[in-house]
Amino acid sequence: MKLLIFRTTTIFLLPLLLLFSIFLLLRGHYLPGSGFVGGIIAAIAFILHAFAFGLKNTRKLLRMHPLALMPVGLALAVFSAILPIFQGLPVLTVLWLDEPFPVVGLIGSALLFDSGVYLVVLGVALTIIFTISETV
Amino acid sequence: MEIVLAIIVGLLYASGIYLMLRRSLVKLVIGLVLLGNGVNLLIFLLGGLVRGKPPIIPATESILGEIYADPVPQALILTAIVISFGLQAFAIVLIKRTYIVVGTDDLDEIHSTEEEDDY
Amino acid sequence: MLLAVMSGFILASIVPFSGKLLRGRWSFMTTALPGALFVYFLTLIPSIANNQVRLFSYQWVPSMGINFDFLVDGLSLLFALMITGIGTLVFLFTSAYMKGDAYLGRFYGYLSLFMGAMLGMVLSDNIFTLFVFWELTSISSFFLIGFNNESKASRKSALVALAITGLGGFFLLAAFALLGNITGTYSIREMIGSADILKAHPSYLLVMVCLFIAAFSKSAQYPLHFWLPGAMKAPTPVSTYLHSATMVKAGIYLLARFTPVLGNVPAWNHTLTIVGGFTMLYAAFHSIFKKDLKEILAYSTISALGMLVFLLGLGTSEALLAMVVYIVVHALYKASLFLITGIIDHETGTRDINKLSGLRKVMMPVSIAGLLAMISNSGIPPTFGFVGKDLIYASTLESEILALSLTTIAVVTNMLLLYAGILTGVKPFTGVLPESFKEVHLPDWRMWLPPLVLGIAGLILGLFPVFIEGGIVMPALHSMYPMAPPFHLMLWHGFNLILGLSAVTILGGLLLYFLFKPGLRHQTWMAKLYGSSPEHIALLFSRKFRVFAAVWTRLFQNGYLRIYVLMIISFLTVLLAYKSFTQVAFYINPAKISPLTSTELVVMFILIATVLYAVYTPSRLAAIAAMGVIGYCICLIYVFYSAPDLAMTQFAIDTLTVILFVLVLYRLPKYINYSSWLIRVRDGLISLIFGTLISILALEVLYEPTNKETTRFFTDNAYTLAKGKNVVNVILVDFRGMDTIVEITVLTIAAMGVFALLKLQLNKYDQEL
Known part of the structure; x- marks a missing residue:
């Protein structure tokens, strides 16, 4: 009975938490929130799912190994860092689109960078927790 | 308030170190966590305590006003928190491995003696 | 010229990998290098006739004034010719002497490395490149002397030689640093110009003594001579090369090179005459x-x-x-x-x-x-x-x-x-x-x-x-x-x-x-003399030192983690206590203290109680739970004092940490009190004193005037330069973006470490145990 309630809530919580984490990521430049927090919240969402439905199902849901998230995130961050070189600017200069984006607001390469951080943190947290709960 | 916080920082340090001085591996890691919290709090305290003024520029302004919480220690601590998670995870798994391999969590039993080396 | 000096190093890096090719009849081909160099240096003779010099300059670290300045004058050319000339003959001799040796390639490698280093040394005009080459000769001679590395005596002689010449190198660096400071130049040629200033300088004697120790150690002057007879354990080509023309002449070269800079002073002349005179008599007497x-x-x-x-x-x-x-x-x-x-x-x-x-x-x-x-x-x-x-x-x-x-x-x-x-x-x-x-x-x-x-x-x-x-x-x-x-x-x-x-x-x-x-009578007589020789004393000293080092190591590096922690903390405690009681006047400025609200008071109280509980509880699970509570309380403190980002992160991470601990530690053994109550009291006292000191220190620092320039820069430019309004986030992703990249890299490494530790089972190792 307890598990049923837990599972049902989790089904609703998972998308909500994920949405919340992305929300934190996107608004990080203007209000509290950042890739770090976003990543951890997303990780917690998946971990919750794993507790409710078992690791196998969560892995199925994720479709990819969490290890793979880390290099992708790192690559994103580094890519955003070296992007300015092609415009003749120093490394890590933030580039901005001229037009504000609907809903999110002004978008720059800082967001790309933060997304990289988000993915790395998510990957790290999931890798650690998943490996531990699988093997220990 | 600062005084109470300073005492708490001292307490976290003291308990962290006390736990690190124990022979049990588990206590060692908990001590590490407490010490880490103490350090974070110390940095936070030294940055100055300001109530209700987060370092976020109001929508209508372009720079922060005169009174605000210092963002630099906050950025430092934020990084420290995340990093210490990685550290703790690694430490804890290391302990687990050590325990499996050595069969004890008594630190005194797993200290190694290097071989005497004669050139 | 650069090629000439570097060719030795280039050959050294190729030869050891030549394998069988060299071991056969082709080994004498290596002779071509010193031979060619010898001819090259011969062609330079006309250019220095009539006391001219030639300078070859190549930049290395121009910002620090360290360059490859190769100076060809009479002295350096004389040595270069000896090095390459004798080198040619030694290389040729080796090809027959060491025929069939399994490590002939390696031997030639060391030999050409040594030759290159010697050439670089005698040709360098810059004192720091000279020093680098000087040390290279010490190191390469170590390998040459210890070439028969299966023999213990050979290893020992090599070590003694390295220790003595290494000591000399240490003093050489000191002498050069002083010289550079006094004269303001790293070029020996330019130093000659300020020779008079040097000789009148108060540090002159110090420079001289350092230089002497360096030269005497290399050129085997009494009482630093004893490494040389030991070095005879090396294969004969090595002894030939090192002791006739090169290695031991390096000290002579050094003295000769600095004669116009530092020489012609009574202290200089008399010391050299006495040491040299004594050494030549002492050694000649021994030789018979x-x-x-x-x-x-x-x-x-x-x-x-x-x-x-x-x-x-x-x-x-x-x-x-x-x-x-x-x-x-x-x-x-x-x-x-x-x-x-x-x-x-x-x-x-x-x-x-x-x-x-x-x-x-x-x-x-x-x-x-x-x-x-x-x-x-x-x-x-x-x-x-x-x-x-x-x-x-x-x-x-x-x-x-x-x-x-x-x-x-x-x-x-x-x-x-x-x-x-x-x-x-x-x-x-x-x-x-x-x-x-x-x-x-x-x-x-x-x-x-x-x-x-x-x-x-x-x-x-x-x-x-x-x-x-x-x-x-x-x-x-x-x-x-x-x-x-x-x-x-x-x-x-x-x-x-x-x-x-x-x-x-x-x-x-x-x-x-x-x-x-x-006869026999003389032998016993010499043996008696050995007791007071510098070699005997040095060996005695090194033996005693090893014993001392072993005791010292066992005392401090005893392998007990908590003893290390204890020592570091005790030392820090003493240091902090001394500083804060002698140098800082402790006071609290009541005007700067912010008031305490009742919610905060409750949080603080819970925090203190859980910390104490975490320390004293006999249950692991309770300790972990207490740890979680401590984290949440700290999270609340961040909320009270305007750090929303921190609060969120702390909250999320704390949750994850607790999950982690429960997952892992639940399968670890129960808490056991390993220590006796006496030790616990001792540790408790030390940690309490340390904690108190930290508290005092925190309060002290709090009332020091602080420099908020960095903060000001970030807050002023967060929006204007980086178009962000959350200053903390702007610092992380923009101003200090490089730090963040490194941080996520570290995180990745930690996660991979965890993965490797658990998933890649050390199967073989596990089964053995």
């Missing part, structure tokens, strides 16, 4: 009691080096001239004698002079080379050695003080050296050939040709000294003594006192050879 050919050569080498230092100490134009000539003389005959020893050892299998005799019947060319070397060594006309010895006597006789005693020392030393020369160069070849050596035959031409070439060269230079007079000797003298008067090297000066002294030397030496036979 030895039985092993190589040991005799080792001590006579030390003696010859003492002679060179002695001449440098006299410092007059004649003495320096004598030194230049004697360097060449010594290089020629000593290399020859070493090679002959190598041949004898290689063919007969022994180096004991009492067993060797009559070998001329089986190896005629070698015995001729030995005779030539002996003649040059003894200073018998018409060899170059005679020219050298004449000059030595001329300079001692003209010394301003103690001319008589200095001359006597020189004569006695030369007598003893003559004796040693006869022992090594002639004795093995004369007399009756023992039965056991009937089978001995002449070795490969690659082995007997080099010593013969050297012997003939000594003869030719003696008959026609004009060959090197203008091209090398004069410029070399000039670079040490710019105001040297012109001179002519001559074999025949007519009948005078100097000739008489030469005759006395030769007669004395021959008499000694025929009358004196070292």
